[in-house]
Amino acid sequence: MEKTIIVSNRLPVDLKYNEGKLIVKSSTGGLATGMKSVHSEGNGIWIGWSGLTEEVISPEQKTEVNEALAKEKCVSVPLNQYDIDNYYYGFSNAALWPLFHYFQAYTEFELVHWQSYVEVNQKFADVVLEHLNEGDTVWIHDYQLLLLPELLRKKRKNITIGFFLHIPYPSYEIFRTCPWRDELLQGMLGADLIGFHTYDYVRHFISSVERLKDIEINFNEISYGNRIIKVDSFPMGIDYNKYHNAALEHHKYPESSKSELMKNIDFHNKSNEESKLILSIDRMDYTKGIPNRIKSFEYFLNKYPEYKGKVRLVMLAVPSRENVLQYQLLKKETDELVGRINGDLSTISWTPIWYFYRALPFDELIDLYVSSDVAMVTPVRDGMNLVAKEYIATRTKENGVLILSEMAGAAKEMHEALIVNPNNFDQTADCIKEALEMSAEEQKTRLEALQKRISRYDVERWAKEFLKGLKVAKNTVPVQIAQ
Numbered sequence: 001m002e003k004t005i006i007v008s009n010r011l012p013v014d015l016k017y018n019e020g021k022l023i024v025k026s027s028t029g030g031l032a033t034g035m036k037s038v039h040s041e042g043n044g045i046w047i048g049w050s051g052l053t054e055e056v057i058s059p060e061q062k063t064e065v066n067e068a069l070a071k072e073k074c075v076s077v078p079l080n081q082y083d084i085d086n087y088y089y090g091f092s093n094a095a096l097w098p099l100f101h102y103f104q105a106y107t108e109f110e111l112v113h114w115q116s117y118v119e120v121n122q123k124f125a126d127v128v129l130e131h132l133n134e135g136d137t138v139w140i141h142d143y144q145l146l147l148l149p150e151l152l153r154k155k156r157k158n159i160t161i162g163f164f165l166h167i168p169y170p171s172y173e174i175f176r177t178c179p180w181r182d183e184l185l186q187g188m189l190g191a192d193l194i195g196f197h198t199y200d201y202v203r204h205f206i207s208s209v210e211r212l213k214d215i216e217i218n219f220n221e222i223s224y225g226n227r228i229i230k231v232d233s234f235p236m237g238i239d240y241n242k243y244h245n246a247a248l249e250h251h252k253y254p255e256s257s258k259s260e261l262m263k264n265i266d267f268h269n270k271s272n273e274e275s276k277l278i279l280s281i282d283r284m285d286y287t288k289g290i291p292n293r294i295k296s297f298e299y300f301l302n303k304y305p306e307y308k309g310k311v312r313l314v315m316l317a318v319p320s321r322e323n324v325l326q327y328q329l330l331k332k333e334t335d336e337l338v339g340r341i342n343g344d345l346s347t348i349s350w351t352p353i354w355y356f357y358r359a360l361p362f363d364e365l366i367d368l369y370v371s372s373d374v375a376m377v378t379p380v381r382d383g384m385n386l387v388a389k390e391y392i393a394t395r396t397k398e399n400g401v402l403i404l405s406e407m408a409g410a411a412k413e414m415h416e417a418l419i420v421n422p423n424n425f426d427q428t429a430d431c432i433k434e435a436l437e438m439s440a441e442e443q444k445t446r447l448e449a450l451q452k453r454i455s456r457y458d459v460e461r462w463a464k465e466f467l468k469g470l471k472v473a474k475n476t477v478p479v480q481i482a483q
């Protein structure tokens with residue numbers, strides 16, 4: 001029986017040893033949710049790294065881990081600490097991540113990182129090949145595995161391979177700076193369908209292929225050898241009902257649903273019932289524009305001082321890649337900015353920025369979404385950004401305004417948000433004011449349009465459309481030119 005194999009850097013399960021006992025937790029992340037129906041179908045499997053390096057588990061534990069994973073229809077790719085340091089933190093996160101997000105100055109091109117990236121992509125290929133049969137479909141995810149499509153294609157001609165990139169694809173002028181640009185493109189071209197979040201990324205990819213390879217391209221079809229490779233945009237959605245229903249539940253039981261965190265913020269604000277909340281949620285990553293957001297909030301308070309004491313920015317920054325220098329520097333910059341602004345502007349009854357550096361459980365996240373009047377999603381560069389869509393899904397009371405960066409892939413689908421250039425503090429300050437003063441009627445009109453679109457193109461639909469596109473791509477045969 002033909003099956004679909006999903007491949008990503010991390011498996012959709014979290015494994016941990018706690019006092020010698022193995023704890024297995026399924027991931028509730030967007031990708032895991034979107035792929036649920038694909039993964040559970042027939043004898044489909046998911047291949048990826050378990051999160052435990054070879055060094056930290058004994059041979060007996062390894063058997064236990066593999067058995068636990070098998071129950072979840074998962075297969076692990078064994079990676080050691082060297083792989084994680086060089087393939088993951090090295091080439092993936094210190095070269096590809098900054099490069100593809102236009103942070104050229106942060107990009108490190110190290111030969112040992114690249115060599116490890118090649119080796120680890122081969123490790124993934126070896127595990128996939130062990131499980132792959134003629135007629136199977138493989139769906140590969142993201143920038144850590146750009147070489148995998150070609151590694152599989154070389155060994156098995158008749159399988160169907162889809163590749164989806166979750167981060168932006170940069171313009172050719174940026175991409176060309178990578179010393180291994182040809183190898184990366186070659187790797188991706190092993191797929192039958194290459195998917196991106198937006199049409200701009202598609203265009204950039206096609207332009208790289210055109211300039212670096214002597215290949216015929218017809219609109220979004222690349223003729224390569226005896227194959228046709230399709231390139232298309234598939235904007236990723238969210239599990240809309242999960243967020244919407246959680247917000248409805250929250251409103252049903254407002255007191256018991258209130259998190260300690262929100263209770264605390266409210267307590268400190270009891271003197272001013274009219275005060276509004278602006279929400280900011282992201283991983284602590286330099287692509288997310290956190291310092292810019294803080295600075296534009298300060299700029300807003302200085303440009304419109306009548307808002308001092310009447311609005312607070314609640315900022316959740318989730319720890320991420322903490323052992324990478326650029327992330328440590330960003331944390332330091334953020335801590336200092338928040339400290340300085342709060343020091344400068346706070347009064348006995350008002351603290352302008354409420355900053356939390358931690359991850360929150362889902363219910364508390366919903367509490368934050370539901371309690372906010374405005375959400376500021378202003379990355380300096382972002383493949384899509386799901387937080388923007390989740391905020392919209394939780395607005396069950398027809399109010400709330402989204403301020404969204406034009407640099408996020410999501411801006412291409414969410415025109416009814418207030419769209420800003422995150423580097424333009426003056427424009428952003430005006431948008432904050434506009435959001436805070438927007439009439440109830442206008443909020444409702446904008447939200448309705450956004451909710452209609454986001455609920456229709458949810459994450460399950462995204463996965464279905466991609467697989468449908470993959471089938472069509474595989475069945476497209478090159479037209480033979482008559483001699």
Ligand code: GDG
Pocket residue numbers: 030166167236281282283316318358359360361362365382383384385386387388390
């Ligand atoms: C990459 C691309 C693209 C956040 N804090 C907590 C928490 N979250 C959840 C959010 C959301 C997810 O994490 C973040 O997704 P984003 O899309 O915003 O950003 P990345 O992690 O950078 O994702 C991005 C995405 O891939 C998909 O293709 O959109 O552009 O960079 O779902 O809700 N969840 C919980 N606690 C938190 O504290 N439980």
